[in-house]
Amino acid sequence: MYHKIEQADLSALEAIAPGRVFAGGQISEDYGHDELGGVAHMPEVLVRVDGTDEVSAVLRYANANRIPVVVRGSGTGLVGASVAVHGGIMLETTGMNRILELDEENLTVTVQPGVLLMELAEYVQERGFFYPPDPGEKSATIGGNISTNAGGMRAVKYGVTRDYVRGLTVVLPTGEIVELGGKIVKNSSGYSLKDLIVGSEGTLGVITQAVLKLLPLPSHSVSLLVPFDSMEAALEVVPCIVRAKVSPTAIEYMSRETILFSESYLGKKFPDTHASAYILLTFDGNAAAQVDGELEAVAELCLEHGAQDAYIVDTDERKKSVWDARGAFLEAIKASTTEMDECDVVVPRSKVAQFIRYTYQVAESVGLRIPSFGHAGDGNLHVYLCRDSLEKEEFQRRLQQAFALMYARAGECGGLVSGEHGIGWAKREYLAQQCGAVQMELMRGIKHVFDPNHILNPDKICCS
Amino acid sequence: MYHKIEQADLSALEAIAPGRVFAGGQISEDYGHDELGGVAHMPEVLVRVDGTDEVSAVLRYANANRIPVVVRGSGTGLVGASVAVHGGIMLETTGMNRILELDEENLTVTVQPGVLLMELAEYVQERGFFYPPDPGEKSATIGGNISTNAGGMRAVKYGVTRDYVRGLTVVLPTGEIVELGGKIVKNSSGYSLKDLIVGSEGTLGVITQAVLKLLPLPSHSVSLLVPFDSMEAALEVVPCIVRAKVSPTAIEYMSRETILFSESYLGKKFPDTHASAYILLTFDGNAAAQVDGELEAVAELCLEHGAQDAYIVDTDERKKSVWDARGAFLEAIKASTTEMDECDVVVPRSKVAQFIRYTYQVAESVGLRIPSFGHAGDGNLHVYLCRDSLEKEEFQRRLQQAFALMYARAGECGGLVSGEHGIGWAKREYLAQQCGAVQMELMRGIKHVFDPNHILNPDKICCS
Numbered sequence: 059m060y061h062k063i064e065q066a067d068l069s070a071l072e073a074i075a076p077g078r079v080f081a082g083g084q085i086s087e088d089y090g091h092d093e094l095g096g097v098a099h100m101p102e103v104l105v106r107v108d109g110t111d112e113v114s115a116v117l118r119y120a121n122a123n124r125i126p127v128v129v130r131g132s133g134t135g136l137v138g139a140s141v142a143v144h145g146g147i148m149l150e151t152t153g154m155n156r157i158l159e160l161d162e163e164n165l166t167v168t169v170q171p172g173v174l175l176m177e178l179a180e181y182v183q184e185r186g187f188f189y190p191p192d193p194g195e196k197s198a199t200i201g202g203n204i205s206t207n208a209g210g211m212r213a214v215k216y217g218v219t220r221d222y223v224r225g226l227t228v229v230l231p232t233g234e235i236v237e238l239g240g241k242i243v244k245n246s247s248g249y250s251l252k253d254l255i256v257g258s259e260g261t262l263g264v265i266t267q268a269v270l271k272l273l274p275l276p277s278h279s280v281s282l283l284v285p286f287d288s289m290e291a292a293l294e295v296v297p298c299i300v301r302a303k304v305s306p307t308a309i310e311y312m313s314r315e316t317i318l319f320s321e322s323y324l325g326k327k328f329p330d331t332h333a334s335a336y337i338l339l340t341f342d343g344n345a346a347a348q349v350d351g352e353l354e355a356v357a358e359l360c361l362e363h364g365a366q367d368a369y370i371v372d373t374d375e376r377k378k379s380v381w382d383a384r385g386a387f388l389e390a391i392k393a394s395t396t397e398m399d400e401c402d403v404v405v406p407r408s409k410v411a412q413f414i415r416y417t418y419q420v421a422e423s424v425g426l427r428i429p430s431f432g433h434a435g436d437g438n439l440h441v442y443l444c445r446d447s448l449e450k451e452e453f454q455r456r457l458q459q460a461f462a463l464m465y466a467r468a469g470e471c472g473g474l475v476s477g478e479h480g481i482g483w484a485k486r487e488y489l490a491q492q493c494g495a496v497q498m499e500l501m502r503g504i505k506h507v508f509d510p511n512h513i514l515n516p517d518k519i520c521c522s
Numbered sequence: 523m524y525h526k527i528e529q530a531d532l533s534a535l536e537a538i539a540p541g542r543v544f545a546g547g548q549i550s551e552d553y554g555h556d557e558l559g560g561v562a563h564m565p566e567v568l569v570r571v572d573g574t575d576e577v578s579a580v581l582r583y584a585n586a587n588r589i590p591v592v593v594r595g596s597g598t599g600l601v602g603a604s605v606a607v608h609g610g611i612m613l614e615t616t617g618m619n620r621i622l623e624l625d626e627e628n629l630t631v632t633v634q635p636g637v638l639l640m641e642l643a644e645y646v647q648e649r650g651f652f653y654p655p656d657p658g659e660k661s662a663t664i665g666g667n668i669s670t671n672a673g674g675m676r677a678v679k680y681g682v683t684r685d686y687v688r689g690l691t692v693v694l695p696t697g698e699i700v701e702l703g704g705k706i707v708k709n710s711s712g713y714s715l716k717d718l719i720v721g722s723e724g725t726l727g728v729i730t731q732a733v734l735k736l737l738p739l740p741s742h743s744v745s746l747l748v749p750f751d752s753m754e755a756a757l758e759v760v761p762c763i764v765r766a767k768v769s770p771t772a773i774e775y776m777s778r779e780t781i782l783f784s785e786s787y788l789g790k791k792f793p794d795t796h797a798s799a800y801i802l803l804t805f806d807g808n809a810a811a812q813v814d815g816e817l818e819a820v821a822e823l824c825l826e827h828g829a830q831d832a833y834i835v836d837t838d839e840r841k842k843s844v845w846d847a848r849g850a851f852l853e854a855i856k857a858s859t860t861e862m863d864e865c866d867v868v869v870p871r872s873k874v875a876q877f878i879r880y881t882y883q884v885a886e887s888v889g890l891r892i893p894s895f896g897h898a899g900d901g902n903l904h905v906y907l908c909r910d911s912l913e914k915e916e917f918q919r920r921l922q923q924a925f926a927l928m929y930a931r932a933g934e935c936g937g938l939v940s941g942e943h944g945i946g947w948a949k950r951e952y953l954a955q956q957c958g959a960v961q962m963e964l965m966r967g968i969k970h971v972f973d974p975n976h977i978l979n980p981d982k983i984c985c986s
Contacts, residue, residue, distance in 0.1 A: 163761040163872035186767060209708040218708055220717075221685055234960045241870040243900035244673040244682055244941035246721050248953050248983055249965045253684075253717035257710050274767035297627040303650060303738035348809035406705040408627035436707035477708035489712050496698045500971060501713045507967030519712055 060144055060513075061124045063102040071105055071147070074115040078106040078153070088133065089148055090141070093195075096399055097138040097483045101128065101148035108153055110227055110235060110266040117264065118233030120147055120513050127231075128515050129260040131172060131199030135206070136400055137482030139259040144516055149264065151201050157181055158267070164241045165272045166224055171201025171265045178270075188275040190216035192308075193478065194385045201265050207257035209478035211308040211340075211384070214435035216273075218478070220256045225269035228255055230262075231509035241269055254504065259480050261515045262508040276342040278349045279307070281371035283380060284360045285333030289313060292335040293411035295363040296434045299339075300407065302359055304352045307340040309435030310384055311410070316391065316431045320383040323390035328383050329376060333366055337434060338380060387431050388440065395427070395444035399457055399484070403468040404477030407437040416467050417441050424460045426453075438477030461488065468492075481519045489519070524608055524977075525588045527566040535569055535611070538579045542570040542617070552597065553612055554605070557659075560863055561602040561947045565592065565612035572617055574691055574699060574730040581728065582697030584611055584977050591695075592979050593724040595636060595663030600864055601946030603669070603723040608980055613728065615665050621645055622731070628705045629736045630688055635665025635729045642734075652739040654680035656772075657942065658849045665729050671721035673942035675772040675804075675848070678899035680737075682942070684720045689733035692719055694726075695973040705733055718968065723944050725979045726972040740806040742813045743771070745835035747844060748824045749797030753777060756799040757875035759827040760898045763803075764871065766823055768816045771804040773899030774848055775874070780855065780895045784847040787854035792847050793840060797830055801898060802844060851895050852904065859891070859908035863921055863948070867932040868941030871901040880931050881905050888924045890917075902941030929956065945983045953983070 061067075063081070071079045081103045090100040107113050120127045126146030133140060142148050155172035160182070167182060167189070176196035182189050191203060193210035202208075204226070209218040225239035228251075238252035239245060245252075255263055286292035289311075296309055313335050317328050330336075339356060343349045357368035371377055392398060405413050414430060421428040427446055432439035443460055445453040465475060465488040475481065475488045490498050501520035505512070512521070525531075527545070536543045545567045554564040571577050584591045590610030597604060606612050619636035624646070631646060631653070640660035646653050655667060657674035666672070668690070673682040689703035692715075702716035703709060709716075719727055750756035753775075760773055777799050781792050794800075803820060807813045821832035835841055856862055869877050878894060885892040891910055896903035907924055909917040929939060929952040939945065939952045954962050965984035969976070976985065 161870075161872075162765050164870045165764060207708075207710045207714075209710075213707050217685065220714075221681065230960070230964075236958075236961055236964075238961075240936050240938065242868045242936070242938060242941070243677050243871065244671075244868045244897075244902045245938055246671045246673075246866075246940040246942050246944045247938040248721075248945055248957065248961075249726075249968055250671075250684075250717055250721055251961060251964060253714055253720075256717075257712075257714055262713075274769060300629060301626050305738060343812075345809045345812035345815075348807075348812060351809075402710075404706045404708045406625075406628045407707065408625075433708075438708045472704045472706070474704065474706060474709055474711040476710040477706070478710050480710045481712055493712065494700075496694070497700055497702075497712075497715060500694075500700075500715060503971030504713055504968060507964060507971060 060126050060146060063125065063146065067123065067125065068103060070119055071103060071116065074119065075105050075107060075112055078108065080104040089130065092133050092135040092138060092140055094136045094399065097141050097143060099141055099143045099145065101142035102145045104148045104150060106150045106153045110229060113149060113229045113264050113266050114233045114235055116147065116149060117229055117231055121232050121511055124511060124513060126513055126516050129264050131202035132174065132197055134195045134198045134202065135482060136479045137484040139480055139482030139518055141483060143483060151199065154266065160185060161241065166241050166269050167272055168267065168269050169200055170267060171199055173200045174198065175200060175203060182272055183275060186275050187272040189222065189270060189272055191219045191222060194388060196385065200268060204256055204265055204268060205259050206478060206480040209433070209436065209438060211310060211433065213433065214309055215305050215307045220253065222271045223252065223256055223268060224271050226252050226255055226265055227267035228263035228265055231511070231514040259482055259515065259519055261505060261518050277344045278346045279340060279342040280349055280353055281377055281380060282339045282353055282357060283329060283369040283371055284337050285330060285366045286335045286364060287333065287366065289335045289414055290411055291364045292337050293414065293434055295337065295360050296410065297408050298359055298363060299356055302355065304356055306356065306435060307342045310338045311434035312336050312338065312384065312431045316387055316429055317383060319390035319394045320386050323393050324383065324386050326379065329380060330369060338384065391429050391442045395446050397445040397453065398442050400443070401441040401461060401464050402438070402476045402479040403464065403473050404438045405468055405471040405473030407435065409471040409473065410434050410437055410439065413439060413467065413471060417464065420460050420463050424456045426456050426460055428460070465492065483518055486519065486522055524590050524610060527589065527610065531587065531589065532567060534583055535567060535580065538583065539569050539571060539576055542572065544568040553594065556597050556599040556602055556604055558600045558863065561605050561607060563605055563607045563609065565606035566609045568612045568614060570614045570617045574693060577613060577693045577728050577730050578697045578699055580611065580613060581693055581695055585696050585975055588975060588977060590977055590980050593728050595666035596638065596661050598659045598662045598666065599946060600943045601948040603944055603946030603982055605947060607947060615663065618730065624649060625705065630705050630733050631736055632731065632733050633664055634731060635663055637664045638662065639664060639667060646736055647739060650739050651736040653686065653734060653736055655683045655686060658852060660849065664732060668720055668729055668732060669723050670942060670944040673897070673900065673902060675774060675897065677897065678773055679769050679771045684717065686735045687716065687720055687732060688735050690716050690719055690729055691731035692727035692729055695975070695978040723946055723979065723983055725969060725982050741808045742810045743804060743806040744813055744817050745841055745844060746803045746817055746821060747793060747833040747835055748801050749794060749830045750799045750828060751797065751830065753799045753878055754875055755828045756801050757878065757898055759801065759824050760874065761872050762823055762827060763820055766819065768820055770820065770899060771806045774802045775898035776800050776802065776848065776895045780851055780893055781847060783854035783858045784850045787857050788847065788850050790843065793843060794833060802848065855893055855906045859910050861909040861917065862906050865905040865925060865928050866902070866940045866943040867928065867937050868902045869932055869935040869937030871899060873935040873937065874898050874901055874903065877903060877931065877935060881928065884924050884927050888920045890920050890924055892924070925952065947982055950983065950986055
């Protein structure tokens with residue numbers, strides 16, 4: 059169905075991006091998979107693109123010649139969205155990594171898609187500004203974050219990536235360039251194509267520039283680590299905190315087991331590991347008294363609800379130690395097993411305890427080790443299914459069983475398949491089951507409007 | 523092209539919504555226009571719908587019989603989006619006005635679309651919660667607010683309606699019912715159909731239920747009224763406030779002329795009218811000391827930048843007096859003339875002064891009175907073009923001239939056609955000019971995916 063790359067195609071691409079076209083053995087096998095590796099396939103040609111016009115020229119060529127194109131940032135995805143399942147061209151955006159403008163009057167920063175989240179966070183922080191989205195994976199690109207509507211730790215108070223995307227420059231699969239939104243706060247000017255691109259995992263267009271909203275950097279930030287006797291006790295306090303009308307920046311849940319993996323992976327001690335479950339909270343703001351007041355109120359509430367203690371994490375060193383551990387959970391669990399897959403469901407935050415309890419039952423009934431951690435404050439859980447010493451086929455069989463149970467339960471709780479990692483290749487069947495035929499048909503219709511020849515990241519999200 | 527309503531259709535509709543179907547002389551002429559009345563056309567039949575299933579049955583019937591359908595809330599729109607330009611069926615949603623659930627654990631409220639903004643605001647406030655979107659028109663329905671992605675006064679700090687829509691129940695033009703999003707904070711589960719519905723002005727589906735995000739009600743709120751010698755002086759301080767990294771809830775600009783219209787319209791005195799230009803700010807939060815500190819810092823900044831004074835508006839009575847006046851500006855300007863039309867551009871907030879200055883030039887060169895006010899903090903301006911004693915044809919001629927100039931200038935400033943009032947019928951040509959053929963083609967493609975027979979609010983936004 060798709061055209062296979064020939065020498066003439068390589069020459070044409072070389073004319074568009076001189077010196078930045080690689081084929082065959084010149085391409086590292088890293089480009090054949092993402093972070094979890096559930097699907098693997100090499101692109102036929104890798105193009106390190108350098109700007110909007112170049113992306114446009116490549117897409118125009120690919121569209122005319124029916125060559126599939128996949129965009130890749132840092133490759134930190136977990137659902138195969140950036141894997142070239144049909145071969146073809148891979149556009150690598152990590153060379154487009156300039157921060158183009160900080161506009162202090164409009165509180166925006168304009169970036170290329172290959173800027174890494176950690177680079178952006180540091181750049182704006184040094185200048186007294188704050189880019190709130192804070193996914194655990196700091197080496198992801200901003201383009202990737204936008205493409206999955208990444209959430210992260212601070213969604214409880216500050217929302218998700220979508221809430222910070224003011225404007226996008228997008229190259230459509232036909233090579234046309236469109237400017238969506240801008241440095242504007244409000245917009246009621248037709249269908250929000252910008253919001254359709256956010257979270258579309260590189261299937262509707264290629265993001266080549268983004269205008270992001272910033273906030274002034276809060277002057278105070280304190281964390282609180284609270285140990286509990288059990289997962290249930292830890293998670294049941296979260297709705298009480300919400301009811302108490304305080305607004306923590308983050309509320310993370312972690313089990314001792316996960317913390318121990320992280321200690322061993324990082325080779326660094328976590329401040330406390332004697333309890334079986336913890337919640338870790340952050341509070342921020344510009345008035346120290348208010349931030350401290352919120353922290354104290356929550357600490358008291360936790361103690362009333364069975365917390366063993368409440369440790370204030372206020373020095374930079376201690377903050378770094380706990381948040382570094384939290385940031386390493388995925389890698390740490392990965393290092394604890396031979397292979398794993400994940401489930402990134404989001405449920406109403408009042409259902410988190412119930413859902414985690416259910417994963418324990420699934421682990422038991424299916425016979426898999428299923429560690430998890432989660433953004434307790436926003437209902438987004440990261441549940442890992444570990445192969446350990448199982449045979450590959452047996453693991454696959456149990457995996458499918460466990461996924462089917464867990465996604466069905468998420469739906470029953472009023473939740474959805476993915477909170478922040480996306481659908482990509484790996485979760486298509488679960489999305490289809492949950493959304494039903496009518497919504498999937500709308501999505502396929504939209505895909506066809508943007509990409510009539512289905513050359514851009516084919517067979518992802520809603521197509522197969 | 524569309525089927526005209528016959529007796530058989532009335533009977534079929536009556537079977538769906540017994541006692542709530544009205545035709546011909548039974549329909550008040552109010553249903554033939556919206557608040558500005560730039561386009562007028564009566565529906566052939568009015569159905570006061572009562573629930574999702576009923577909306578579904580009406581749409582299924584209309585789709586099978588090629589009858590156009592327009593949804594109407596309170597009719598407070600300004601661009602003709604709720605006018606039945608092809609006749610057919612008007613679905614009136616004001617009877618679907620129940621607040622269904624306040625979920626304190628998930629911080630959401632679930633409402634029917636006909637709930638009025640002022641009803642919702644009061645309901646949640648009485649219970650210690652806060653629904654931040656605050657358009658001037660408090661008698662608009664929530665369904666209408668979602669359909670235009672309404673913004674309002676507090677967008678500076680809290681964002682717009684889109685940011686508060688967690689989930690929607692939507693009936694598609696085919697009669698199919700879909701549930702989009704839910705009581706969830708994060709979502710990366712396929713294309714965001716929810717965000718496509720937000721701001722689509724009733725052209726893609728009918729919203730029959732919404733899950734809205736709430737915040738805890740801030741305990742302190744103070745306003746500051748600052749008089750200046752000139753519009754330029756008043757507006758030039760706004761970027762300085764933003765640069766100073768304080769976050770007011772609202773920054774509104776108003777001229778003496780507009781305030782005087784409002785005084786005369788409401789028959790109530792504004793606290794101060796001696797200066798030619800004002801900015802009105804609000805600050806809110808949970809720590810009185812911080813709120814007061816921010817207010818003082820901004821007052822000082824304004825005085826350094828040429829403010830004549832800075833009046834603290836802290837009693838409930840004074841707050842009501844200034845904000846009631848602000849809320850009445852549109853009606854007050856309307857009462858000052860024989861007929862008017864409006865321009866609701868949004869520009870980067872650093873360009874507000876420049877744009878208002880340009881409207882003065884246009885008023886001069888075209889020969890029209892053009893009063894304006896605006897959300898200075900978010901770059902959204904409301905500019906009114908008044909007919910006064912002009913002949914109808916001459917007014918239309920000058921109106922077109924003025925619109926063409928102003929929308930072109932908004933585009934040059936990096937702005938867009940509409941910040942919060944939408945495109946509807948009246949602004950289609952300006953949207954098309956600004957977005958260009960490629961984006962308009964995408965929007966038309968999306969419309970066709972949702973509504974293959976083009977029965978739902980035809981010829982609005984991107985079609986004609």
